[in-house]
Amino acid sequence: MDELRSKLFYEQKNGYDLIDTAERIDAENYCRAYMRFLNECRIEREAVDFAIELAKEQGFVEYRPGMALKAGDKVYQSNRGKALTLAVIGKKPLSEGAVIAGAHVDSPRLDLKQSPLSESEELAFFKTHYYGGIKKYQWVTIPLELHGVVALRSGETVKVTLGRDADEPKFVITDLLPHLGQDQMRKTMAEGITGEGLRLLIGSAPYADEGKDRVKLAILSLLNDLYGMTEEDFLSAELCAVPAFDVCEIGLDRSMIGGYGQDDRVCAFAELQAILDVEAPERTCVCLLCDKEQIGSEGVTGMQSAAFDTFMKDLCESQNVPLRRCYEKSFCVSADVTAAYDPLYPEAFEKGNSSRLNYGIGLSKYTGSRGKSGTSDASAELVAYLRRVFAEKKVVWQMAELGKVDQGGGGTIAKFMAKRNIDTIDAGVPVLSMHAPFEVTAKLDCYMTYKGVLAVYEDK
Ligand code: MN
Numbered sequence: 001m002d003e004l005r006s007k008l009f010y011e012q013k014n015g016y017d018l019i020d021t022a023e024r025i026d027a028e029n030y031c032r033a034y035m036r037f038l039n040e041c042r043i044e045r046e047a048v049d050f051a052i053e054l055a056k057e058q059g060f061v062e063y064r065p066g067m068a069l070k071a072g073d074k075v076y077q078s079n080r081g082k083a084l085t086l087a088v089i090g091k092k093p094l095s096e097g098a099v100i101a102g103a104h105v106d107s108p109r110l111d112l113k114q115s116p117l118s119e120s121e122e123l124a125f126f127k128t129h130y131y132g133g134i135k136k137y138q139w140v141t142i143p144l145e146l147h148g149v150v151a152l153r154s155g156e157t158v159k160v161t162l163g164r165d166a167d168e169p170k171f172v173i174t175d176l177l178p179h180l181g182q183d184q185m186r187k188t189m190a191e192g193i194t195g196e197g198l199r200l201l202i203g204s205a206p207y208a209d210e211g212k213d214r215v216k217l218a219i220l221s222l223l224n225d226l227y228g229m230t231e232e233d234f235l236s237a238e239l240c241a242v243p244a245f246d247v248c249e250i251g252l253d254r255s256m257i258g259g260y261g262q263d264d265r266v267c268a269f270a271e272l273q274a275i276l277d278v279e280a281p282e283r284t285c286v287c288l289l290c291d292k293e294q295i296g297s298e299g300v301t302g303m304q305s306a307a308f309d310t311f312m313k314d315l316c317e318s319q320n321v322p323l324r325r326c327y328e329k330s331f332c333v334s335a336d337v338t339a340a341y342d343p344l345y346p347e348a349f350e351k352g353n354s355s356r357l358n359y360g361i362g363l364s365k366y367t368g369s370r371g372k373s374g375t376s377d378a379s380a381e382l383v384a385y386l387r388r389v390f391a392e393k394k395v396v397w398q399m400a401e402l403g404k405v406d407q408g409g410g411g412t413i414a415k416f417m418a419k420r421n422i423d424t425i426d427a428g429v430p431v432l433s434m435h436a437p438f439e440v441t442a443k444l445d446c447y448m449t450y451k452g453v454l455a456v457y458e459d460k
Contacts (some may be wrong), residue, residue, distance in 0.1 A: 015358045015396040015444045027447035031257060034269045034446055038259045039247040042164070043147045043240060044291045044301075047105035047265060048084045051272050051289055052076060055086055058276045063087075065314050072280050077311050082106075082301040083291040085311050086275050088457075090284040094321045097329025098312070100286040100422065101275075101453045102303065102413050103268035103336060104293030107261035108132030108435050110139060110198055110241040112148075116234055119216040124203040126171070128241060129195070132294030136193040138436050143170040144200060148239035150229050158227045163244050170244045171200045200241055243437035250440055256357070257446065262439040264293065267335035267428045270450040278457040284315070285457040290413055293336070303413040309420070324421065331382075332424040333456055334414035335449065337441075338362040338400040340430030348403050355400030355430035357442040361390075361452040362400030364426035369409025376418035378425035386425065386456075393455035396448045400430060427452060 019027070041047040055076050063075035069089050076086045083105075090098075110128040118125050130136070145163025152158065163170045175193075176184050184192055206214035207221065223229055229237075247259035268289050275287035292302030299305065313323045340362075341354040355362035365383055368375030390397045402410055417424040429449050432440040 012356075012359055012398055015360050015448065018394075018396050019444070027443055030273070030447045030450055031443045033273070034266065035247045035249075035257060035259070037269045038257075038261065038265055040164075041105070041265060042145070042242045042261060043107075043109070044082045044105040044289075045149070046147065046161075047268060047289060048078055048081055051084050051086070051268075052078060054272065054276065060086060063311070063314070067318070069315065069318050079291075079301050079305070079307045083307070084287075084289040085308065086272070086287040086289075087311075087315065088275060088278055088281055088285045089315075090281045092283050093319050094284055094316050094326040095319070095329070096283055097326055097331065098284040098286050098315075099281070099457055099459070100288065100330060100332040100417070101271040101335050101456065102288035102290055102332060102417060103271050103428075104264045104290040104413065105268050106132070106291050106294050107242075107263060107265065108134045108294055110144070110200070112234070112237070112239040112241070114235050114237075115231075116239075117216055117219065117231060118199075119213045122204065122206060122215050123201060124215045124219045126200040126202050126241070127196075128198045128200065130198060131240065133435050135189065135436070136195065136198060137189055139198060140173045140175040140193055142437055143172060143244035144241040145170055145244040146239055146241055148237065150227055150233050150237040150239070152229065152233055153236070158229065160227060160239060162226075171202055171241060173198055173200055245438055255443055257441050257443060258438055260437055260439070262429070262431055262441050263337045263434050264335070264428070266337060266431070266441055266446055267449055270429075270446065271335055271453050273450050274453040274457055277454060281457055282460050286312075288413075293413055296411075297413050297416050303416040327421045330422045331385075331456070332414075332417045332422045333453060334412045334417060334424055334426045335453060336412040336414075336426055336428045337431045337434060338364055338426075338428055339402050339434055340432050340442075342432055348407050350401065350404045353399065353401040354403070355398050357430055357432065358444045359398040359430070360396030360445055360448040361427050362398050362430050362445075364400045364402065364428075367402060367409065367411055367414065367426055370406060374409075374411050374415065376415040376424055378414075379423070382423055382425050386427070389455050389459050390452060393451065393458075395452045395455050396444070397427075397452060398430075 060074040060076045063077040071091045073089045111131045113127040116126040150158045203219045207218040243260040250256035250258040271287045292299045297303040316323045366375040366377040414424045429445045
Protein backbone atom coordinates (compact mmCIF):
# COMPACT_ATOMS: atom_id res chain seq x y z
CA MET A 1 0.00 0.00 0.00
CA ASP A 2 2.83 2.40 0.79
CA GLU A 3 4.25 1.79 -2.66
CA LEU A 4 0.90 2.42 -4.28
CA ARG A 5 0.40 5.49 -2.15
CA SER A 6 3.72 7.04 -3.15
CA LYS A 7 3.01 6.20 -6.79
CA LEU A 8 -0.48 7.65 -6.92
CA PHE A 9 -0.62 10.47 -4.39
CA TYR A 10 0.64 13.97 -5.11
CA GLU A 11 2.56 15.03 -2.07
CA GLN A 12 4.47 18.26 -1.88
CA LYS A 13 7.74 18.49 -0.06
CA ASN A 14 9.27 21.38 1.82
CA GLY A 15 11.94 22.90 -0.42
CA TYR A 16 14.59 22.43 2.26
CA ASP A 17 14.15 18.65 1.83
CA LEU A 18 14.82 18.98 -1.88
CA ILE A 19 17.96 21.13 -2.08
CA ASP A 20 21.54 20.44 -1.02
CA THR A 21 24.02 22.63 0.84
CA ALA A 22 25.54 24.01 -2.36
CA GLU A 23 22.16 25.25 -3.49
CA ARG A 24 21.44 26.76 -0.08
CA ILE A 25 24.61 28.80 -0.49
CA ASP A 26 23.54 29.85 -3.99
CA ALA A 27 20.19 30.95 -2.55
CA GLU A 28 21.92 32.96 0.20
CA ASN A 29 24.13 34.75 -2.32
CA TYR A 30 21.22 35.47 -4.60
CA CYS A 31 19.14 36.86 -1.73
CA ARG A 32 21.94 39.14 -0.59
CA ALA A 33 21.87 40.85 -4.00
CA TYR A 34 18.07 40.93 -3.95
CA MET A 35 17.99 42.57 -0.52
CA ARG A 36 20.34 45.30 -1.72
CA PHE A 37 18.07 45.97 -4.70
CA LEU A 38 14.96 46.04 -2.49
CA ASN A 39 16.60 48.37 0.01
CA GLU A 40 17.67 50.87 -2.64
CA CYS A 41 14.65 50.83 -4.96
CA ARG A 42 11.50 52.15 -3.30
CA ILE A 43 9.60 53.35 -6.37
CA GLU A 44 9.36 52.25 -10.00
CA ARG A 45 11.67 54.99 -11.28
CA GLU A 46 14.44 53.87 -8.91
CA ALA A 47 14.00 50.20 -9.87
CA VAL A 48 14.27 51.14 -13.56
CA ASP A 49 17.42 53.23 -12.95
CA PHE A 50 18.97 50.40 -10.93
CA ALA A 51 18.15 47.81 -13.61
CA ILE A 52 19.57 49.94 -16.43
CA GLU A 53 22.82 50.43 -14.55
CA LEU A 54 23.16 46.70 -13.85
CA ALA A 55 22.22 45.77 -17.43
CA LYS A 56 24.76 48.18 -18.91
CA GLU A 57 27.50 46.53 -16.82
CA GLN A 58 26.47 43.22 -18.39
CA GLY A 59 26.71 44.50 -21.95
CA PHE A 60 23.16 45.67 -22.61
CA VAL A 61 22.84 48.73 -24.83
CA GLU A 62 19.94 51.13 -25.27
CA TYR A 63 17.74 50.06 -28.16
CA ARG A 64 17.41 52.48 -31.07
CA PRO A 65 14.64 51.83 -33.63
CA GLY A 66 16.10 50.43 -36.84
CA MET A 67 19.13 48.98 -35.07
CA ALA A 68 20.53 45.81 -36.72
CA LEU A 69 20.30 42.93 -34.27
CA LYS A 70 21.89 39.50 -34.26
CA ALA A 71 21.65 36.49 -31.97
CA GLY A 72 23.12 37.19 -28.56
CA ASP A 73 22.63 40.96 -28.74
CA LYS A 74 21.37 42.54 -25.54
CA VAL A 75 19.18 45.64 -25.61
CA TYR A 76 16.93 47.63 -23.30
CA GLN A 77 14.34 50.33 -23.70
CA SER A 78 13.04 52.54 -20.92
CA ASN A 79 9.45 53.74 -21.08
CA ARG A 80 9.64 57.26 -19.66
CA GLY A 81 11.91 56.11 -16.85
CA LYS A 82 9.07 54.22 -15.14
CA ALA A 83 8.98 50.89 -16.97
CA LEU A 84 11.72 48.92 -18.65
CA THR A 85 11.98 46.23 -21.32
CA LEU A 86 15.16 44.20 -21.69
CA ALA A 87 15.76 41.67 -24.45
CA VAL A 88 18.40 39.13 -25.41
CA ILE A 89 18.07 38.21 -29.08
CA GLY A 90 17.69 34.47 -29.65
CA LYS A 91 19.17 32.17 -32.28
CA LYS A 92 15.70 31.39 -33.62
CA PRO A 93 13.76 34.10 -35.48
CA LEU A 94 10.95 35.95 -33.72
CA SER A 95 8.48 34.06 -35.92
CA GLU A 96 9.15 31.25 -33.40
CA GLY A 97 7.95 33.57 -30.64
CA ALA A 98 9.63 35.24 -27.69
CA VAL A 99 9.93 34.07 -24.10
CA ILE A 100 8.66 36.88 -21.89
CA ALA A 101 8.73 37.35 -18.13
CA GLY A 102 6.80 40.32 -16.74
CA ALA A 103 6.88 41.67 -13.20
CA HIS A 104 5.87 45.05 -11.86
CA VAL A 105 8.04 47.53 -9.99
CA ASP A 106 5.32 49.77 -8.57
CA SER A 107 4.06 49.03 -5.05
CA PRO A 108 1.34 50.37 -2.76
CA ARG A 109 2.28 53.76 -1.35
CA LEU A 110 0.98 57.19 -0.35
CA ASP A 111 1.20 59.67 -3.22
CA LEU A 112 1.30 63.34 -2.24
CA LYS A 113 -1.66 65.32 -3.57
CA GLN A 114 -0.87 67.94 -6.21
CA SER A 115 -1.40 70.70 -3.64
CA PRO A 116 -0.19 68.80 -0.59
CA LEU A 117 1.14 71.34 1.86
CA SER A 118 -1.02 72.56 4.75
CA GLU A 119 -0.57 74.03 8.20
CA SER A 120 -2.91 73.24 11.04
CA GLU A 121 -2.46 74.51 14.60
CA GLU A 122 1.20 75.32 13.90
CA LEU A 123 2.02 71.86 12.55
CA ALA A 124 2.77 71.30 8.86
CA PHE A 125 1.39 68.37 6.88
CA PHE A 126 1.47 66.75 3.46
CA LYS A 127 -1.94 65.55 2.22
CA THR A 128 -1.84 62.22 0.39
CA HIS A 129 -3.92 60.09 -1.96
CA TYR A 130 -3.03 56.44 -1.51
CA TYR A 131 -1.93 54.35 -4.51
CA GLY A 132 -2.80 50.66 -4.76
CA GLY A 133 -4.64 48.42 -2.35
CA ILE A 134 -3.77 49.24 1.25
CA LYS A 135 -5.16 48.67 4.72
CA LYS A 136 -5.01 52.28 5.86
CA TYR A 137 -4.51 51.53 9.55
CA GLN A 138 -1.14 49.91 8.71
CA TRP A 139 0.33 53.21 7.51
CA VAL A 140 0.06 55.27 10.70
CA THR A 141 2.80 55.50 13.34
CA ILE A 142 5.51 54.02 11.11
CA PRO A 143 8.51 55.96 9.76
CA LEU A 144 7.99 57.10 6.18
CA GLU A 145 10.37 58.56 3.62
CA LEU A 146 9.85 60.62 0.47
CA HIS A 147 10.70 59.58 -3.09
CA GLY A 148 9.93 60.92 -6.54
CA VAL A 149 10.52 63.85 -8.81
CA VAL A 150 9.66 67.52 -9.08
CA ALA A 151 9.35 68.75 -12.66
CA LEU A 152 10.16 72.45 -12.64
CA ARG A 153 8.66 74.89 -15.13
CA SER A 154 12.16 75.41 -16.53
CA GLY A 155 12.03 71.85 -17.91
CA GLU A 156 14.44 70.58 -15.32
CA THR A 157 13.41 67.50 -13.33
CA VAL A 158 14.72 67.20 -9.79
CA LYS A 159 14.95 63.80 -8.15
CA VAL A 160 13.87 63.57 -4.53
CA THR A 161 14.97 60.95 -2.03
CA LEU A 162 14.53 62.06 1.54
CA GLY A 163 14.76 59.75 4.51
CA ARG A 164 16.52 56.75 2.95
CA ASP A 165 19.85 57.54 4.61
CA ALA A 166 20.10 56.82 8.33
CA ASP A 167 20.90 60.43 9.23
CA GLU A 168 18.10 61.92 7.13
CA PRO A 169 14.78 62.93 8.75
CA LYS A 170 11.69 60.73 8.32
CA PHE A 171 7.98 61.49 8.33
CA VAL A 172 5.03 59.97 10.12
CA ILE A 173 1.23 59.84 10.25
CA THR A 174 -0.01 60.06 13.82
CA ASP A 175 -2.70 57.98 15.51
CA LEU A 176 -4.91 58.60 18.51
CA LEU A 177 -3.63 57.44 21.89
CA PRO A 178 -5.54 54.42 23.32
CA HIS A 179 -6.51 56.51 26.37
CA LEU A 180 -8.70 58.66 24.13
CA GLY A 181 -9.50 56.06 21.49
CA GLN A 182 -12.84 54.81 22.80
CA ASP A 183 -14.92 56.07 19.88
CA GLN A 184 -12.28 55.22 17.29
CA MET A 185 -11.87 51.66 18.59
CA ARG A 186 -15.56 50.95 18.02
CA LYS A 187 -15.16 51.62 14.27
CA THR A 188 -14.38 48.85 11.80
CA MET A 189 -10.79 48.48 10.63
CA ALA A 190 -11.83 49.91 7.25
CA GLU A 191 -13.29 53.03 8.92
CA GLY A 192 -10.82 53.61 11.76
CA ILE A 193 -8.34 55.49 9.58
CA THR A 194 -9.66 57.40 6.58
CA GLY A 195 -8.02 58.22 3.24
CA GLU A 196 -8.10 61.95 3.97
CA GLY A 197 -6.72 61.20 7.42
CA LEU A 198 -3.46 59.89 5.94
CA ARG A 199 -1.57 63.15 6.37
CA LEU A 200 2.18 63.22 6.91
CA LEU A 201 3.56 65.29 9.75
CA ILE A 202 6.43 67.21 8.18
CA GLY A 203 7.33 70.06 10.50
CA SER A 204 6.63 72.07 13.63
CA ALA A 205 9.21 74.88 13.92
CA PRO A 206 7.86 78.31 12.86
CA TYR A 207 9.75 80.74 10.65
CA ALA A 208 11.36 83.42 12.81
CA ASP A 209 9.00 86.23 11.83
CA GLU A 210 5.44 87.36 12.34
CA GLY A 211 2.34 86.47 10.32
CA LYS A 212 0.36 83.35 9.47
CA ASP A 213 1.47 79.89 8.32
CA ARG A 214 4.95 80.33 9.76
CA VAL A 215 5.64 76.57 9.96
CA LYS A 216 4.58 76.08 6.34
CA LEU A 217 6.84 78.98 5.38
CA ALA A 218 9.76 77.40 7.21
CA ILE A 219 9.15 74.07 5.43
CA LEU A 220 8.94 75.74 2.02
CA SER A 221 12.11 77.63 2.74
CA LEU A 222 13.88 74.32 3.50
CA LEU A 223 12.49 72.70 0.34
CA ASN A 224 13.63 75.69 -1.65
CA ASP A 225 17.16 75.31 -0.28
CA LEU A 226 17.17 71.55 -1.00
CA TYR A 227 15.47 71.37 -4.39
CA GLY A 228 15.08 74.92 -5.65
CA MET A 229 11.31 74.52 -5.58
CA THR A 230 8.33 76.69 -4.59
CA GLU A 231 4.83 75.64 -3.52
CA GLU A 232 3.60 75.92 -7.12
CA ASP A 233 6.13 73.29 -8.21
CA PHE A 234 4.20 70.63 -6.27
CA LEU A 235 1.58 70.93 -9.01
CA SER A 236 3.97 69.20 -11.41
CA ALA A 237 5.60 66.88 -8.92
CA GLU A 238 5.28 63.15 -8.44
CA LEU A 239 6.19 62.53 -4.83
CA CYS A 240 5.23 59.69 -2.59
CA ALA A 241 5.71 58.48 0.95
CA VAL A 242 6.89 54.91 1.41
CA PRO A 243 7.87 52.96 4.54
CA ALA A 244 11.33 53.85 5.83
CA PHE A 245 12.16 50.40 7.21
CA ASP A 246 15.44 48.87 6.10
CA VAL A 247 15.25 45.47 4.44
CA CYS A 248 16.35 42.74 6.84
CA GLU A 249 16.49 39.03 7.49
CA ILE A 250 13.59 37.59 9.49
CA GLY A 251 13.69 34.73 11.97
CA LEU A 252 16.37 33.30 14.23
CA ASP A 253 17.31 31.03 11.34
CA ARG A 254 17.48 34.03 8.97
CA SER A 255 15.40 32.04 6.47
CA MET A 256 13.09 34.90 5.49
CA ILE A 257 13.30 38.46 4.21
CA GLY A 258 11.32 41.40 5.53
CA GLY A 259 10.91 44.64 3.63
CA TYR A 260 8.67 47.10 1.82
CA GLY A 261 7.64 46.59 -1.81
CA GLN A 262 8.42 42.92 -2.23
CA ASP A 263 5.20 42.83 -4.27
CA ASP A 264 6.43 42.75 -6.88
CA ARG A 265 10.07 43.75 -6.83
CA VAL A 266 10.90 40.26 -5.57
CA CYS A 267 9.82 38.84 -8.94
CA ALA A 268 11.22 41.83 -10.83
CA PHE A 269 14.67 41.14 -9.42
CA ALA A 270 14.33 37.41 -10.22
CA GLU A 271 13.58 38.20 -13.86
CA LEU A 272 16.25 40.84 -14.07
CA GLN A 273 18.91 38.50 -12.69
CA ALA A 274 17.68 35.74 -15.01
CA ILE A 275 17.93 37.86 -18.16
CA LEU A 276 21.39 39.04 -17.10
CA ASP A 277 22.46 35.42 -16.64
CA VAL A 278 20.90 33.84 -19.74
CA GLU A 279 23.55 32.81 -22.27
CA ALA A 280 22.87 32.58 -26.01
CA PRO A 281 19.17 31.64 -25.74
CA GLU A 282 17.36 29.72 -28.48
CA ARG A 283 14.37 32.06 -28.51
CA THR A 284 14.49 35.80 -27.85
CA CYS A 285 14.14 36.47 -24.12
CA VAL A 286 12.28 39.53 -22.89
CA CYS A 287 12.17 40.90 -19.35
CA LEU A 288 9.48 43.43 -18.43
CA LEU A 289 9.63 45.70 -15.42
CA CYS A 290 6.11 47.13 -15.48
CA ASP A 291 4.53 50.19 -13.92
CA LYS A 292 0.94 50.88 -12.77
CA GLU A 293 0.07 47.23 -12.07
CA GLN A 294 -1.32 48.24 -8.68
CA ILE A 295 -4.01 50.34 -10.34
CA GLY A 296 -4.93 48.01 -13.19
CA SER A 297 -1.93 48.38 -15.54
CA GLU A 298 -3.42 51.65 -16.77
CA GLY A 299 -1.65 54.63 -18.27
CA VAL A 300 1.10 55.10 -20.77
CA THR A 301 3.64 53.17 -18.66
CA GLY A 302 1.25 50.34 -17.69
CA MET A 303 1.03 46.99 -19.48
CA GLN A 304 -2.09 48.11 -21.34
CA SER A 305 0.00 50.76 -23.10
CA ALA A 306 1.15 50.21 -26.69
CA ALA A 307 4.75 50.88 -25.65
CA PHE A 308 5.44 47.15 -25.32
CA ASP A 309 3.88 46.38 -28.72
CA THR A 310 5.91 49.13 -30.33
CA PHE A 311 9.15 47.71 -28.94
CA MET A 312 8.27 44.15 -29.99
CA LYS A 313 7.15 45.35 -33.42
CA ASP A 314 10.50 47.09 -33.88
CA LEU A 315 12.34 43.87 -33.02
CA CYS A 316 10.08 41.86 -35.36
CA GLU A 317 10.50 44.30 -38.24
CA SER A 318 14.27 43.95 -38.03
CA GLN A 319 13.67 40.27 -38.91
CA ASN A 320 10.78 40.89 -41.34
CA VAL A 321 8.40 39.07 -39.01
CA PRO A 322 4.81 40.30 -38.52
CA LEU A 323 4.21 41.09 -34.83
CA ARG A 324 1.09 38.92 -34.68
CA ARG A 325 3.10 35.87 -35.85
CA CYS A 326 5.55 36.48 -33.03
CA TYR A 327 2.85 36.96 -30.38
CA GLU A 328 0.91 33.79 -31.24
CA LYS A 329 4.05 31.69 -30.68
CA SER A 330 5.25 33.58 -27.61
CA PHE A 331 5.06 32.49 -24.01
CA CYS A 332 4.81 34.80 -21.01
CA VAL A 333 5.37 34.19 -17.33
CA SER A 334 3.48 36.89 -15.50
CA ALA A 335 5.84 36.92 -12.54
CA ASP A 336 3.84 38.28 -9.64
CA VAL A 337 3.64 37.42 -5.98
CA THR A 338 0.90 35.30 -4.47
CA ALA A 339 -0.54 35.02 -0.95
CA ALA A 340 1.29 32.51 1.22
CA TYR A 341 -0.80 30.41 3.59
CA ASP A 342 -0.76 32.14 6.96
CA PRO A 343 -1.58 29.87 9.96
CA LEU A 344 -2.58 33.01 11.89
CA TYR A 345 -5.47 33.57 9.47
CA PRO A 346 -6.55 30.06 8.37
CA GLU A 347 -10.13 31.23 7.76
CA ALA A 348 -9.09 33.12 4.59
CA PHE A 349 -7.31 30.21 2.90
CA GLU A 350 -8.05 26.77 1.53
CA LYS A 351 -5.02 24.86 2.71
CA GLY A 352 -4.88 22.25 -0.04
CA ASN A 353 -4.56 24.83 -2.83
CA SER A 354 -2.64 27.64 -1.15
CA SER A 355 1.03 28.31 -1.63
CA ARG A 356 3.29 27.93 1.40
CA LEU A 357 6.55 29.50 2.44
CA ASN A 358 9.58 27.41 1.38
CA TYR A 359 7.68 25.30 -1.15
CA GLY A 360 9.12 27.21 -4.10
CA ILE A 361 7.77 29.39 -6.89
CA GLY A 362 3.96 29.42 -6.84
CA LEU A 363 2.15 28.76 -10.11
CA SER A 364 -1.33 30.24 -10.45
CA LYS A 365 -3.35 28.76 -13.28
CA TYR A 366 -5.86 31.48 -12.60
CA THR A 367 -6.31 34.52 -10.38
CA GLY A 368 -9.41 36.74 -10.36
CA SER A 369 -12.33 36.77 -7.95
CA ARG A 370 -15.98 35.63 -7.64
CA GLY A 371 -16.01 32.75 -10.09
CA LYS A 372 -12.58 33.48 -11.61
CA SER A 373 -13.79 36.86 -12.91
CA GLY A 374 -10.99 38.91 -14.41
CA THR A 375 -8.46 36.13 -14.88
CA SER A 376 -6.80 34.91 -18.06
CA ASP A 377 -6.88 31.27 -16.81
CA ALA A 378 -3.84 29.56 -18.36
CA SER A 379 -4.49 26.33 -20.24
CA ALA A 380 -3.79 22.86 -18.83
CA GLU A 381 -1.23 22.43 -21.62
CA LEU A 382 0.65 25.49 -20.43
CA VAL A 383 0.77 24.19 -16.85
CA ALA A 384 2.03 20.84 -18.16
CA TYR A 385 4.74 22.62 -20.14
CA LEU A 386 5.99 24.38 -17.01
CA ARG A 387 5.84 21.13 -15.02
CA ARG A 388 8.25 19.65 -17.55
CA VAL A 389 10.63 22.64 -17.63
CA PHE A 390 10.72 22.92 -13.83
CA ALA A 391 11.28 19.18 -13.39
CA GLU A 392 14.17 19.21 -15.89
CA LYS A 393 15.88 22.14 -14.19
CA LYS A 394 15.06 21.01 -10.62
CA VAL A 395 13.06 24.11 -9.80
CA VAL A 396 11.10 23.72 -6.55
CA TRP A 397 7.56 24.83 -7.31
CA GLN A 398 3.98 24.57 -6.10
CA MET A 399 0.47 25.43 -7.23
CA ALA A 400 -0.93 28.62 -5.71
CA GLU A 401 -4.51 29.77 -5.45
CA LEU A 402 -5.05 33.16 -3.86
CA GLY A 403 -7.22 32.41 -0.85
CA LYS A 404 -10.57 30.72 -0.40
CA VAL A 405 -13.31 30.81 -3.04
CA ASP A 406 -15.35 34.02 -2.66
CA GLN A 407 -12.99 35.41 -0.02
CA GLY A 408 -11.66 38.07 -2.38
CA GLY A 409 -9.05 37.81 -5.08
CA GLY A 410 -6.67 39.76 -7.22
CA GLY A 411 -5.29 40.36 -10.68
CA THR A 412 -1.95 40.76 -12.43
CA ILE A 413 -0.65 41.78 -15.85
CA ALA A 414 -1.46 38.25 -17.15
CA LYS A 415 -4.76 39.16 -18.76
CA PHE A 416 -3.23 42.05 -20.66
CA MET A 417 -0.56 39.77 -22.10
CA ALA A 418 -3.15 37.12 -22.97
CA LYS A 419 -5.21 39.79 -24.73
CA ARG A 420 -2.28 40.17 -27.14
CA ASN A 421 -2.68 36.49 -28.07
CA ILE A 422 0.32 35.49 -25.96
CA ASP A 423 0.08 32.27 -23.90
CA THR A 424 0.45 33.54 -20.33
CA ILE A 425 0.62 32.01 -16.88
CA ASP A 426 1.08 33.56 -13.43
CA ALA A 427 3.98 32.41 -11.27
CA GLY A 428 5.76 34.09 -8.39
CA VAL A 429 6.90 34.26 -4.81
CA PRO A 430 4.46 33.52 -1.94
CA VAL A 431 4.27 36.50 0.45
CA LEU A 432 3.06 36.94 4.03
CA SER A 433 1.38 40.28 4.84
CA MET A 434 1.17 41.18 1.14
CA HIS A 435 0.61 44.91 0.45
CA ALA A 436 1.53 45.78 4.04
CA PRO A 437 4.30 48.34 4.65
CA PHE A 438 6.54 45.42 5.64
CA GLU A 439 6.10 42.16 3.70
CA VAL A 440 7.72 38.79 4.35
CA THR A 441 9.07 36.24 1.85
CA ALA A 442 11.17 33.08 2.20
CA LYS A 443 14.68 33.11 0.76
CA LEU A 444 14.20 29.69 -0.81
CA ASP A 445 11.16 30.86 -2.76
CA CYS A 446 12.90 34.06 -3.93
CA TYR A 447 15.78 31.99 -5.29
CA MET A 448 13.48 29.38 -6.89
CA THR A 449 11.60 32.14 -8.71
CA TYR A 450 14.87 33.30 -10.24
CA LYS A 451 15.73 29.70 -11.11
CA GLY A 452 12.25 29.17 -12.58
CA VAL A 453 12.41 32.22 -14.85
CA LEU A 454 15.94 31.29 -15.96
CA ALA A 455 14.74 27.75 -16.77
CA VAL A 456 12.02 29.18 -18.99
CA TYR A 457 14.44 31.57 -20.71
CA GLU A 458 16.90 28.74 -21.34
CA ASP A 459 14.33 26.23 -22.58
CA LYS A 460 14.64 25.17 -26.21
MN1 MN B 1 1.61 42.29 -7.52
